Amino acid sequence: MTTVEHAVGASGASERVGLSRQTVTGLVFGVLGVALIAGVAPAISGTSRRFNFEPPPDPAGIGFHPPTWVIAIGVLFLVAAVLGFAPPDARRYASPARLLSAIALIPLVLVLSLALSDNPSTNIINLFNESLVLATPLALGATTGLWCERSGIINIGIEGTMLAGAGIGYMTYATIGDAQSTGWLWFSILISVLAGGLVASLLAVLSIRFGVNQIVAGVVINLFALGLTGFLRSEVIVKTGITTGVGTSEFGLPLLSEIPVIGDQLFRGKPIYWMMYLVVIGTWLVMFRTPWGLRVRSCGENPHAAETLGVNVIRIRYQSVILGGLIAGLAGAWFSMESQTRFEDNMTNAAGFIALAALIFGKWTPWGAFGGALLFGFSRALGTRLQFLGVEVSGFEIPSEFLQALPFVVTLVVVAGAVGRSIPPAAAGQPFQRSK
Amino acid sequence: MSAAKNANAGIGRAASQVHRLLTEAWRLQPLYVSLYAILLSFVVGGVLISIIGVNPFTAYWALLRGMVGGGDQIAGSVARSVPFIGSALALAFAFRAGLFNIGAEGQLLAGGITAAYVGALSWMSDLPGIVAIPLILIAGTLGGAFWGGIPGVLRTKTGAHEVISTIMLNSLVLFGVRWMVNSRDPIVLRDTESTVPRTDPIADTAVLPELVDSQPVLHTGLLALLGICFVVAFVLNRTTFGFEVGTVGLNPHASHYAGINVNRVIVISMAASGAFAGLAAASEISGTNGFFQPGTFFLMGFDGIAIALLARTNPVAIIAAALLWGSMLSGAPLMQQEADVSIDVVRIIQAMVLLFVAADAIVRYLFRVREMDQSPFKATSIEGSV
Numbered sequence: 001m002t003t004v005e006h007a008v009g010a011s012g013a014s015e016r017v018g019l020s021r022q023t024v025t026g027l028v029f030g031v032l033g034v035a036l037i038a039g040v041a042p043a044i045s046g047t048s049r050r051f052n053f054e055p056p057p058d059p060a061g062i063g064f065h066p067p068t069w070v071i072a073i074g075v076l077f078l079v080a081a082v083l084g085f086a087p088p089d090a091r092r093y094a095s096p097a098r099l100l101s102a103i104a105l106i107p108l109v110l111v112l113s114l115a116l117s118d119n120p121s122t123n124i125i126n127l128f129n130e131s132l133v134l135a136t137p138l139a140l141g142a143t144t145g146l147w148c149e150r151s152g153i154i155n156i157g158i159e160g161t162m163l164a165g166a167g168i169g170y171m172t173y174a175t176i177g178d179a180q181s182t183g184w185l186w187f188s189i190l191i192s193v194l195a196g197g198l199v200a201s202l203l204a205v206l207s208i209r210f211g212v213n214q215i216v217a218g219v220v221i222n223l224f225a226l227g228l229t230g231f232l233r234s235e236v237i238v239k240t241g242i243t244t245g246v247g248t249s250e251f252g253l254p255l256l257s258e259i260p261v262i263g264d265q266l267f268r269g270k271p272i273y274w275m276m277y278l279v280v281i282g283t284w285l286v287m288f289r290t291p292w293g294l295r296v297r298s299c300g301e302n303p304h305a306a307e308t309l310g311v312n313v314i315r316i317r318y319q320s321v322i323l324g325g326l327i328a329g330l331a332g333a334w335f336s337m338e339s340q341t342r343f344e345d346n347m348t349n350a351a352g353f354i355a356l357a358a359l360i361f362g363k364w365t366p367w368g369a370f371g372g373a374l375l376f377g378f379s380r381a382l383g384t385r386l387q388f389l390g391v392e393v394s395g396f397e398i399p400s401e402f403l404q405a406l407p408f409v410v411t412l413v414v415v416a417g418a419v420g421r422s423i424p425p426a427a428a429g430q431p432f433q434r435s436k
Numbered sequence: 437m438s439a440a441k442n443a444n445a446g447i448g449r450a451a452s453q454v455h456r457l458l459t460e461a462w463r464l465q466p467l468y469v470s471l472y473a474i475l476l477s478f479v480v481g482g483v484l485i486s487i488i489g490v491n492p493f494t495a496y497w498a499l500l501r502g503m504v505g506g507g508d509q510i511a512g513s514v515a516r517s518v519p520f521i522g523s524a525l526a527l528a529f530a531f532r533a534g535l536f537n538i539g540a541e542g543q544l545l546a547g548g549i550t551a552a553y554v555g556a557l558s559w560m561s562d563l564p565g566i567v568a569i570p571l572i573l574i575a576g577t578l579g580g581a582f583w584g585g586i587p588g589v590l591r592t593k594t595g596a597h598e599v600i601s602t603i604m605l606n607s608l609v610l611f612g613v614r615w616m617v618n619s620r621d622p623i624v625l626r627d628t629e630s631t632v633p634r635t636d637p638i639a640d641t642a643v644l645p646e647l648v649d650s651q652p653v654l655h656t657g658l659l660a661l662l663g664i665c666f667v668v669a670f671v672l673n674r675t676t677f678g679f680e681v682g683t684v685g686l687n688p689h690a691s692h693y694a695g696i697n698v699n700r701v702i703v704i705s706m707a708a709s710g711a712f713a714g715l716a717a718a719s720e721i722s723g724t725n726g727f728f729q730p731g732t733f734f735l736m737g738f739d740g741i742a743i744a745l746l747a748r749t750n751p752v753a754i755i756a757a758a759l760l761w762g763s764m765l766s767g768a769p770l771m772q773q774e775a776d777v778s779i780d781v782v783r784i785i786q787a788m789v790l791l792f793v794a795a796d797a798i799v800r801y802l803f804r805v806r807e808m809d810q811s812p813f814k815a816t817s818i819e820g821s822v
Contacts, residue, residue, distance in 0.1 A: 156538075156603070210795040215536055215599060219741050220791045226735070227783025234778040235488050350610075353603050360600055396622065401615035405608050412604045416594040424597075 023084060026094065029101050030081030036074030040112070041067040049114045050121035053261050059123065060261050066115035073108045077101050109382070117389035125265050127378075127385055133269065135370075135377030136276045137162065137339075137348070140331035141355025142362065142369035143283050144200075144324040149364060150287065151320035152300040152313075152427040153207055154214040157221030159352025161199045161325050165332020167229030168195035170343040171236050179245020179341060189248075189272070189333040196329020197322050199225060204321040208314060211431040222352075230345050237343055247341035248272060272334045279327055284366040296320050300425035303432045313432050328352075357411045363422045376407045452804040470746055472799045473792035474760070481785040485777055495775040499782070502767030509767070511650035514658065515724070517762025519544075519733075521661040522716020523740025524758055525668060526584070526709040528749040530598075532672060533705035534685035539587060539602025540713045541737025542609040543580040545730065547714025549613045550579025551721045552728030553625060555638030568641040569722065573660065576718020577711045583609060584710015585703060592699040598706065606737070613730045627727065635728040644723035657719025664712060668751040681705055713737065742790040761786065 044066050052061035080101040083094035114122055141158045148155035155161075169192025170179075177184025199221060206217040248270045252258075257267040287293035295316050298306040303313045331351075336343045354376050361375065362368025383400030391398050414422045455468070482492035504510050523540045530537035537543075554560070554575035560568050587601040616624040618633045625635045648654040672678040684691045684701045692698050716736075721728055743761050747753035764786065768779035792799050799805065 154599075156599070206791070206795050210797050212794045215538065216741070216745060216790070216794045219538070219738055220787055220794060223735075223738060223742065223790060224784065224787035227780050227785075227787050230780030231484070231778050231784060234780060350607065353607060356600075357604060357607070399615045399619055401611040401618075405611035408604045408607045408611075412590075412596075412601060412608075415596040415600050415604070416590050417596070 022094070022098070025098055026081045026084030029077040029098065033074045033077030033081060036070050036077065036108075041070040041074065044070065044112070044115045047120075049111075051110070051114070052121050052123040053125045054265065055123055055126065059121075061121065064111070066111055069111045070108070070115075073104050073111075076104055106378070113382070113386055113389065113391050116393055117386075117391045119389050122385065122389060125262050127381055129265050129269075130381035130384075131374060131378035133273055133377070134380050135373040136273050137331040137334045137351050138355045138358050138373035138376050139276050139280055139370050140327050140334070141352050142359040142373050143279055143366065144328040144331070145356055145359040146283065146287075146364060146366060146369055147296070147320045147324035147327070148200075148203075149359070149428045150300045150425055151296045151317045152303060152425065152430065152432065153204070153317055153321050154218065154429045155200075155203060155321070155324065156215055156218030156353075156356065157199070157203050157225075158328055158355055159348055159350065160218075160222035160225030161196050161203075161328035162332040162335070162348045162352050163222075163229050163346070164199045164225040165192040165196040165329035166334075166336040166347050167225075167232055167237075167332070167343050168192060169329070169333045170336035170341075171232050173245065173337060174237050174240045174242040174343075177245075178240075179242045182246070185246070185248065185337060189330070189337060192333035192337070193326050193329040196332060197326040200325020200328065201318075201322050203325070204318050207431070208317050208321075211433075214429055214431075226346060229343070229347075233343055233345060244340075244342045248338045270338050272330060272338045275330060279330070280366055280370050287366065292316075297425075299432075300427050303427050303430075304435070307435060314434065317432070331355075354407075357408060360422050360424075361407070361411045361414055363414075364425060372407075372411070375410070379403045379407050448802060448804070451802045455803045455805060468803070468805045469796045469799050470748070470757075470793060472803050472805070473746070473789050473796075476792050476799065476802070477785045477788035480788050481781050484784060485775075485781060488777070490775050490777050495771050495777045495781070498774040499764070499767045499771040502770030503763040504767075505770075507648075508650050509770075511648035511654040512652060513763030513766040514759065515648075515650055515652045515654040515762075516766040517758045518655075518658050518661055518723075519716040519720050519736055520739060520743055520758035520761050521665060521754060522712045522714075522719075523736050524743035524747065524754045525664065525712035525740075525751060526580075526716075526737070527741050527744040528747070528751060528754060529668060529672075529681075529712065530705050530709040531744065531749050532685050533681045533701055534688065535588075535591070535702065535705060535709075536599050537584065537587070537602060537706060537709045538599055538741065539584060539605055539710070539737070540740045541733065541735075542602065542606035543584045543710040543713035544717040544733040544736055545609045545613050546583035546710070546717075547576040547580030548717035548721050548728050548733060549616065549625070549635075550714070551576030551718035552635040552638060555642040555722060556625075556636040556727075557639075560639035560642050563639075563641055565641045565643075565645075568639060569644060572638065572642040572722050573657075573715060573718045576721065577715045580714015580717065581707045581711035584713065585707035588703040588706030591706070592702050610730065613728070617728065617730055625728075633729070637727050638722065642722055643726065644719060646723070652724050655719070655723030657716075657723040660719055661716060662755065664715065665751045665755055668712075672751065677701075677704075713740070739786070742786060742793075746789060746793050 046065065046067055048063050048065055050061045050063045052059040054060055076097070080094065080097035083090060083097050086094065110124065141162060144158050144161065145155055169188045172191040173179050173184060173188035177188060203217050203221050206212040206220065207214045250268050250270050252264065252268040257263045259267070287296060295306065295311045298311060299313050299316045299320075307313050332348070335347050355373065358372030358376055359369045361372035362370065380403070383403035386398055386403065387400055478496070482496070485492040485495045502509060503513050523544060526540040526543060527537055551572050555572040560571070563571070583605060586605060587596075587598040590596040590601050591598050617626055617635060619626060620628075627634055627636045644655040644657050646653045646655045647658065672681065680691070680696045680701050683694070683696060684698055688698050691701075717733060720732065725732060739761060743754060743757045747757040764782050768782040771777050771781070772779050
């Protein structure tokens with residue numbers, strides 16, 4: 001809560017009485033449910049469609065009748081809406097029903113997409129895998145933000161940190177490894193990670209040592225990284241003449257990738273992609289299962305109380321911000337050495353800001369942030385897929401930009417608190433000074 | 437170790453000598469930090485330039501001539517600076533109300549697309565310029581004000597922090613305009629005769645008259661934005677509303693108890709901020725480009741933050757800071773051409789300027805400048821958190 005919000009609260013705006021957030025959500029689902037059953041289901045094509053689990057020819061999969069599924073999901077929405085107004089003993093099922101409804105939005109989108117296209121089938125396992133791969137830098141970036149903000153430092157410089165990692169890593173690879181040798185590739189990825197840590201330590205020094213406004217510090221990082229990588233690209237990378245090279249290569253996880261049908265699609269991937277899972281799991285373990293993690297979180301919530309208990313707030317904040325930077329550097333390496341093997345100006349293309357959105361969507365928790373990243377990755381993968389399938393609503397082709405923009409709308413709704421309010425760590429953004 | 441220490445002390449001594457001389461020569465008290473920040477940044481840039489084997493003085497001489505080396509260069513530099521005035525005001529005004537508007541990037545896009553849409557309407561060419569030009573500028577201003585007002589409303593109605601909501605809104609509008617400009621089926625705003633994605637050209641009557649035929653064209657949008665700076669300075673310093681804005685920025689609680697409608701001030705400040713960005717975008721569309729392309733305003737909003745901070749959010753000082761910013765970008769190509777130094781050096785120098793202005797403790801330490809007033813950019817002065 002901020003002081004301004006208190007003031008606003010005092011004037012009555014944020015303490016509106018009347019419709020609660022749950023009721024509003026319930027009503028929205030109710031309206032959606034009615035629309036699906038009465039409007040959408042009769043309108044869409046009744047011919048059967050198929051979700052494939054593997055590429056053609058002769059793929060395994062499940063066939064379905066789109067209107068039936070739409071009606072089933074519509075009924076679920078209605079149940080969620082009605083439960084909200086049920087007598088108290090039944091109302092306790094309302095909250096899980098709303099959650100289930102929210103999750104059901106994803107199959108709904110998939111069913112509708114296929115029903116509205118001319119193609120009878122699509123491979124959804126592959127779509128899921130694409131979403132995960134595209135979520136890699138976002139999940140890493142969101143984890144960066146998580147470490148910083150949980151320790152009390154707002155980081156809007158994730159974008160710049162990633163960009164610096166991407167640029168400096170590829171520069172190393174191109175100059176000393178000719179962008180060809182595997183050994184130097186790994187060394188360069190390590191350099192990316194360290195570059196991220198270095199850039200983040202600039203943020204740390206500015207915001208902790210000099211008490212610079214943390215948002216300004218983040219803007220400094222972004223502008224600086226853009227200039228620096230542009231400079232390095234034109235002065236070093238371009239002059240080596242190496243515009244592309246050999247990036248990280250795919251491998252399958254032992255045993256899991258042997259699983260018939262899905263194994264080869266879901267359990268094959270490139271190394272940074274796999275590291276992303278390790279980072280997310282590791283972050284969760286360390287932040288929520290170790291004493292040090294508890295200290296980090298306490299610095300983000302109430303640094304003065306933490307200090308009273310003997311926690312060195314300054315040191316913890318430095319450690320967390322730099323750790324976050326190392327993770328962002330890895331995300332940078334994904335751009336220039338895994339997804340593609342080259343470096344372009346502004347290559348990260350706002351992924352850092354999307355990662356921030358994912359973090360906020362995930363309510364500042366590791367798994368929530370991962371879920372948020374996955375949602376953003378899914379919307380991008382689906383956008384591409386829809387264009388490929390040629391999905392049309394009454395002659396109007398759904399633009400991929402709409403789907404890419406959708407998660408931002410959802411995040412905005414979450415921040416505004418219309419559905420499941422997202423509240424940041426209490427001390428994020430506030431500089432800390434040692435008690436004398 | 438001790439050599440480094442001595443060198444450091446040497447720099448410090450030299451710097452404080454510079455400071456003493458300047459103090460005696462001119463009364464520049466409020467400007468010291470900004471001036472020294474610029475000086476230091478050029479030193480850092482010079483080191484970088486010498487690392488790549490170019491004489492920094494050669495490079496800077498070329499840069500300087502690119503900035504102000506002749507009539508055309510000066511006009512071009514001024515022209516390049518015009519939109520920065522608007523994007524910096526967008527931050528500065530909200531900042532006075534204690535709000536951090538990092539959404540100028542999106543507000544420029546919203547204003548730009550609205551202006552381009554209105555400017556290309558078929559009946560615009562039938563209107564005389566005296567009607568058409570204000571119309572396109574007002575359209576852009578309203579577009580920006582609308583996009584800037586949303587985070588204000590969200591802040592007052594739901595408590596959503598403006599930093600977060602403006603980041604989301606920046607991305608949203610970017611996807612929106614990309615779609616509008618790129619889409620061929622259906623055609624929304626795309627110019628079908630052009631090979632690159634852009635909107636239809638605006639009507640001839642809606643084009644701002646040019647002052648100097650430089651590269652880019654210096655147009656009368658300059659006068660509009662200069663005017664706005666003085667209007668903002670007047671509103672902030674001489675009107676009741678300006679007083680309310682400043683009071684809310686200093687202490688929303690106290691403002692509330694003093695009977696100021698805090699919510700109203702927040703919404704109006706955000707909308708006004710967006711309006712300045714929108715006006716800047718509209719003047720660019722009308723005076724320079726004649727059509728809208730999503731990439732035109734890339735980084736202009738974030739540069740606005742740096743400029744506003746360099747000017748310490750003083751609306752009149754913003755003019756000078758924006759001129760510096762724009763002319764550096766305008767002069768950089770000559771530096772690249774003559775000294776073979778990447779234009780990105782300018783970007784690095786600019787980032788360093790922002791760094792040194794924000795972390796004024798570094799500058800104050802090096803140049804031994806005493807702290808006259810509390811810097812407005814210390815984190816403590818910004819209420820709340822993200």
